[in-house]
Amino acid sequence: MTAASPVTVPSLAAMKAGGQPITMLTAYDASFARLLDDAGVDCVLVGDSLGNVIQGRDSTLPVTVDDMAYHTQAVRRGLERALLVADLPFMSYHDQASAMASAAAVMRAGAQMVKLEGGAAHAGTVAALVANGVPVCAHLGLTPQHVHQLGGYRVQGRDEGPARRLKADAELLAEAGAGMLVLECVPAPLAREVAESLSIPVIGIGAGSEVDGQVLVLYDMLGVSPGRSPKFVHDFLADTGDVRQALAAYVAAVRERRFPGPEHAWQ
Ligand SMILES: Nc1nc(=O)c2c([nH]1)NC[C@@H]1CN(c3ccc(C(=O)N[C@@H](CCC(=O)O)C(=O)O)cc3)CN21
Ligand SMILES: CC(C)C(=O)C(=O)O
Numbered sequence: 001m002t003a004a005s006p007v008t009v010p011s012l013a014a015m016k017a018g019g020q021p022i023t024m025l026t027a028y029d030a031s032f033a034r035l036l037d038d039a040g041v042d043c044v045l046v047g048d049s050l051g052n053v054i055q056g057r058d059s060t061l062p063v064t065v066d067d068m069a070y071h072t073q074a075v076r077r078g079l080e081r082a083l084l085v086a087d088l089p090f091m092s093y094h095d096q097a098s099a100m101a102s103a104a105a106v107m108r109a110g111a112q113m114v115k116l117e118g119g120a121a122h123a124g125t126v127a128a129l130v131a132n133g134v135p136v137c138a139h140l141g142l143t144p145q146h147v148h149q150l151g152g153y154r155v156q157g158r159d160e161g162p163a164r165r166l167k168a169d170a171e172l173l174a175e176a177g178a179g180m181l182v183l184e185c186v187p188a189p190l191a192r193e194v195a196e197s198l199s200i201p202v203i204g205i206g207a208g209s210e211v212d213g214q215v216l217v218l219y220d221m222l223g224v225s226p227g228r229s230p231k232f233v234h235d236f237l238a239d240t241g242d243v244r245q246a247l248a249a250y251v252a253a254v255r256e257r258r259f260p261g262p263e264h265a266w267q
């Protein structure tokens with residue numbers, strides 16, 4: 001048997017165009033990365049959520065580029081097929097020079113795309129990264145690096161003004177060359193509208209099922225994250241009792257658009 005062909009930025013765009021849902025999960029080490037790859041997860045994200053689930057902190061703000069590079073190297077060694085995306089952490093892309101240096105560090109560690117949080121203010125940075133060969137995934141809606149401005153982890157884009165701003169930001173980032181967009185904690189109808197209006201894949205977390213793919217934090221979908229889980233989380237390990245089966249169940253549920261259900265989303 002030949003190995004499945006590797007997932008690429010163009011192949012993800014083709015999945016969207018063909019109406020095939022994209023599966024994404026976080027991973028932080030080689031062992032889980034291998035299990036995700038074997039389960040057919042399309043994109044593996046080394047998320048700055050490692051601040052919460054690996055380091056035990058109460059936000060993502062203390063995470064450094066060195067932390068991201070360390071975990072990206074580990075995950076790289078576990079993957080054969082999935083596309084490896086790494087978050088740029090808090091204040092590591094505040095100007096173009098810092099964004100280039102941070103992206104270089106995680107790309108050298110094995111990432112194939114970087115993800116950054118924020119809207120119009122970052123369009124120039126996105127264009128500069130893309131011009132230098134760094135694929136970029138944008139991240140809008142609930143952007144956890146802005147938790148102290150947002151006043152907590154809350155649904156975003158409920159009111160007309162913020163919803164209009166989010167749509168404009170999404171268009172600007174796509175025009176700047178972003179190859180993918182994560183929408184976190186936004187009403188499902190707004191996420192659907194953004195996914196329909198853009199040609200790049202839109203990956204949701206707490207954004208309903210009518211987007212082009214789904215992402216969750218691995219430890220949330222295995223039910224091992226401490227504390228109360230956000231509304232958009234489902235514990236697939238509780239259903240199956242086995243890690244490999246939980247991953248397979250997640251992949252199948254996303255591909256068949258059985259996850260997320262209405263109970264995991266906001267209207
Ligand atoms: N383990 C983990 N899972 C995550 O999804 C995650 C992290 N860590 N760390 C970084 C951010 C923080 N995230 C969060 C954290 C909490 C909520 C949350 O509790 N949201 C409320 C929304 C309440 C409302 O506005 O109605 C919820 O009930 O889901 C959402 C996203 C997402 N990211
Ligand atoms: C929740 C996902 C989208 C993320 O940014 C992370 O894990 O850090």
Ligand SMILES: [Mg+2]
Pocket residue numbers: 047048049060087
């Ligand atoms: Mg993140």
